[in-house]
Amino acid sequence: MDTEPRSNFLRTQIQSDLDAGVVERIVTRFPPEPNGFLHIGHAKSITVNFGLAEQYGGACNLRFDDTNPEKESQVFIDAIQADVKWLGYQWSGNVRFASNYFEQFYDWALHLIDEGKAYVCDLSAEEAREYRGSLTKPGKNSPYRDREISENRALFTAMKAGEFEDGSRVLRAKIDMASPNMNLRDPTLYRIRRVAHHQTGDDWVIYPTYDFAHGQEDAIEGISHSICTLEFEDHKPLYDWFIDNLPVPSRPRQYEFARLNVNYTVTSKRKLKLLVDSGVVSGWDDPRMPTIAGMRRRGYTPTALRHFCEEVGTSRSDGVVDVAMLESAVRNDLNATAPRAMAVLNPLALELTNLEKPELLLVPNHPGDETKGKREVALGREIWIDREDFRQEANKKFKRLVLGKRVRLRGGYVIEAERCDTDDEGQVTKVYASIVPQTLGEDPDDGVKAKGVIHWVDAATGCRAEIRSYDRLFNVEDPSRADRMDDVINPSSLVVSEAVLERALESAAPEMRFQFEREGYFVADRYDHAREKPVFNKVIGLRDTWTGND
Ligand code: ATP
Numbered sequence: 001m002d003t004e005p006r007s008n009f010l011r012t013q014i015q016s017d018l019d020a021g022v023v024e025r026i027v028t029r030f031p032p033e034p035n036g037f038l039h040i041g042h043a044k045s046i047t048v049n050f051g052l053a054e055q056y057g058g059a060c061n062l063r064f065d066d067t068n069p070e071k072e073s074q075v076f077i078d079a080i081q082a083d084v085k086w087l088g089y090q091w092s093g094n095v096r097f098a099s100n101y102f103e104q105f106y107d108w109a110l111h112l113i114d115e116g117k118a119y120v121c122d123l124s125a126e127e128a129r130e131y132r133g134s135l136t137k138p139g140k141n142s143p144y145r146d147r148e149i150s151e152n153r154a155l156f157t158a159m160k161a162g163e164f165e166d167g168s169r170v171l172r173a174k175i176d177m178a179s180p181n182m183n184l185r186d187p188t189l190y191r192i193r194r195v196a197h198h199q200t201g202d203d204w205v206i207y208p209t210y211d212f213a214h215g216q217e218d219a220i221e222g223i224s225h226s227i228c229t230l231e232f233e234d235h236k237p238l239y240d241w242f243i244d245n246l247p248v249p250s251r252p253r254q255y256e257f258a259r260l261n262v263n264y265t266v267t268s269k270r271k272l273k274l275l276v277d278s279g280v281v282s283g284w285d286d287p288r289m290p291t292i293a294g295m296r297r298r299g300y301t302p303t304a305l306r307h308f309c310e311e312v313g314t315s316r317s318d319g320v321v322d323v324a325m326l327e328s329a330v331r332n333d334l335n336a337t338a339p340r341a342m343a344v345l346n347p348l349a350l351e352l353t354n355l356e357k358p359e360l361l362l363v364p365n366h367p368g369d370e371t372k373g374k375r376e377v378a379l380g381r382e383i384w385i386d387r388e389d390f391r392q393e394a395n396k397k398f399k400r401l402v403l404g405k406r407v408r409l410r411g412g413y414v415i416e417a418e419r420c421d422t423d424d425e426g427q428v429t430k431v432y433a434s435i436v437p438q439t440l441g442e443d444p445d446d447g448v449k450a451k452g453v454i455h456w457v458d459a460a461t462g463c464r465a466e467i468r469s470y471d472r473l474f475n476v477e478d479p480s481r482a483d484r485m486d487d488v489i490n491p492s493s494l495v496v497s498e499a500v501l502e503r504a505l506e507s508a509a510p511e512m513r514f515q516f517e518r519e520g521y522f523v524a525d526r527y528d529h530a531r532e533k534p535v536f537n538k539v540i541g542l543r544d545t546w547t548g549n550d
């Protein structure tokens with residue numbers, strides 16, 4: 001399922017920068033904030049950044065943008081690294097952290113002070129908001145704007161030394177309070193916050209803002225193309241202002257592309273956190289979550305995700321992608337790669353009345369790929385078929401087993417249903433059928449063909465398994481517009497049931513994916529599946545039942 005790289009504005013830009021000798025080597029970075037698990041939107045950003053580095057023989061860094069310690073944690077740092085690797089990428093050198101550069105940022109803040117380009121401001125948050133003006137009204141200069149350089153130095157040093165209360169003062173750049181771009185109205189560079197940091201502990205009581213940190217991180221790491229999403233477009237003049245006014249070791253440039261939005265899905269860490277905190281899902285990696293870890297546990301493949309991210313393209317215009325495209329990428333990959341197996345999800349007993357002794361059948365593992373080989377499947381007198389595959393009587397459209405009619409057992413014989421037992425409510429409890437002789441791989445001699453093929457599992461050797469059938473988490477296209485998330489949750493997004501599986505599936509390793517014939521794609525659960533207690537998650541059905549497309 002390789003995808004030819006399509007041309008897009010980033011590839012065009014990079015190619016022309018290389019051709020013109022503006023840069024010698026492409027260096028990109030993926031800069032997550034470790035405040036949640038990564039989602040499908042981040043997968044897009046990962047494939048863009050790592051993909052460009054790969055395509056142009058450059059390098060891509062993994063850098064945690066950890067300037068906001070309250071919301072960050074090691075759990076997220078670990079999960080993010082696992083996600084990037086699982087997608088098939090390796091970052092260049094060690095994992096990096098914005099916090100690695102705190103000392104350098106501090107020195108650069110002093111540099112701006114010494115140049116008369118930064119000042120300590122004592123306005124309260126509310127006052128600062130007032131002074132800032134609005135999109136239609138220019139801001140006003142802070143009364144602290146003209147402090148002497150020496151005073152600013154002394155105050156900023158004291159801020160660092162912990163001499164002032166949280167929130168009592170900030171360091172600001174001195175740019176232009178009348179700028180039509182609000183980001184240039186003397187933006188904040190440092191805040192006082194007494195919060196322990198996961199990397200630097202209690203070393204710091206002042207933390208740089210995202211804006212003061214990001215471009216400088218890029219410059220330190222020699223990033224050539226700093227790729228971000230469109231909401232940072234208005235920050236670009238500020239990004240460039242810092243690079244122009246600081247003695248940075250390199251000159252990165254920022255390029256923005258449109259975020260990936262997917263319908264029936266939320267792609268905001270804040271909203272995903274709500275789902276986790278409210279217990280709607282079992283955790284960040286619940287198989288219904290659009291997180292990379294969730295999709296992994298659901299059985300989606302890295303190939304499918306990469307393929308999808310390439311298919312949706314990279315542009316500067318916002319849009320919403322149909323989740324069916326993602327599901328179809330998963331289905332296409334699994335159709336080609338997943339071995340076939342048999343599982344009966346809604347078992348009904350069937351006795352083969354003329355089978356004298358158990359047999360071993362040799363069944364291909366994949367209809368289109370002989371290299372996947374064959375496996376032995378036991379066939380005994382008692383087997384399970386799916387309740388949906390039998391009717392006492394039916395019209396011609398029903399291509400499965402009917403009393404007095406024939407059907408083929410997948411990989412086995414043609415059988416003919418003779419009679420059935422029913423309980424007091426008329427529910428069928430058992431079917432009796434005979435094997436039509438000499439029909440292994442052959443049509444019956446008498447010319448009466450089987451009407452269809454059904455899957456089955458040998459009762460003596462089959463094993464019981466828990467099946468978790470997952471479906472979309474939301475039943476509306478744009479769940480983020482709902483007032484209450486509860487109103488738009490699909491009530492049947494998880495159905496747990498018991499099934500019987502052919503013996504071979506018992507020894508499936510966690511995360512192995514299969515097509516259960518005629519049922520869909522299933523994966524052995526990453527955490528809960530064990531030989532003693534098999535657990536399979538439904539990845540996706542064979543067809544798109546939401547829109548009716550394959
Ligand atoms: P969220 O809004 O979900 O909290 P974020 O942008 O705050 O996401 P970061 O950890 O800051 O999350 O993101 C790391 C990188 O991933 C950034 O470069 C960001 O632009 C990119 N990114 C985040 N969401 C998307 C998306 N939906 N599509 C493409 N790129 C994204």
Ligand code: MG
Binds near residue numbers: 033
């Ligand atoms: Mg962010």
